[in-house]
Amino acid sequence: MSASSELEKAATAYALDAVRLDKQGQKGRAITLYQKAIESLLQLVQLYPEYGLNKVYVQRAVAYQERIKALQGSVSPSEYNQVDSNNDDGGSSATMDGNSGGSGNNGKSKEELVVTEKPKVSWGEVLGLETAKKAVKEAKGIVVGGGNTFRLLKMIQQQDLTETIRFRVLDGVPYVGWSAGANIACPTICTSNDMPIVEPDSFNAINLVRFQINPHFTEEVPQNHAGETREERIEEFTIMDPSVYVVGLREGSMILIDQASINLLGSKTARIFKYGSLPREVKPGEDLDFLFE
DSSP states (O other): OOHHHHHHHHHHHHHHHHHHHHHTTOHHHHHHHHHHHHHHHHHHHHHOTTOTTHHHHHHHHHHHHHHHHHHHTTOOHHHHHHHHHHTTSSOBOBOTTSOBOSSBTTTOOTGGGOOOSOOOOOHHHHTTHHHHHHHHHHOSOEEEOOSOHHHHHHHHHHTTOHHHHHHHHHTTOOEEEOTHHHHTTSSBSTTOOSOOOSOOSOSBOOOOSSSEEEETOOOOOOTTOOSOOHHHHHHHHHHHSTTOOEEEEOTTOEEEEETTEEEEESSSOEEEEOTTSOOEEEOTTSOOGGGGO
């Protein structure tokens, strides 16, 4: 991941935590995290002065400063002390002119760090939500790669993109997804192979198709393996959701859906699972219309 991506990711994480603490009434800690978000954004602007999103970053930073100003009037002295102690860990607070230092606020008071000009930015833009939605709305195609399915879905939910992506694809914009990107195209992510390293808001995914996909499907069992096979895990899912088909999609295969047409592409078969029926193989070119049921 590039340095710019790391800084943008850090700024977003600080901002999300700041808003959460702000809503919980933990104003002192919220101020600290708003300041850290500002610092990350200003570092982005300083390191990449020609970057096209710098105007957005500055708007976000101004908005965070505006929120800090609103909070400062109701923060108790003990909360201020907590803020100061949190800033003594070697981190630095940034001013809106881009100056930063390793010793708090470079000698400036909290009042001097406040920007008085009202920002022309909404809270949706503060967290980058509208920017992400705008990109999806203007996309000519949507491509979603692999990774951890639980983390991917959580990020999509945090950016409030689930319905935006679904609407665009149903409106005709092509969608390509592999591995985790294929999982989130399903009604849920319950047939993922991934570890639940984070907890999404729910397992409900984008729901572009009516069936489930198990990517990287294999019937191979390692020698001396005493745990469940892939097939056994999928059959456990069908018991809990008996009306849904599951497609075990092998490496080098893909499912192409175009209007009312659905086809298996590649040189390998796919395995179909459904509660009450024995698993069966389908070959490329066979009729798969039953998956629309």
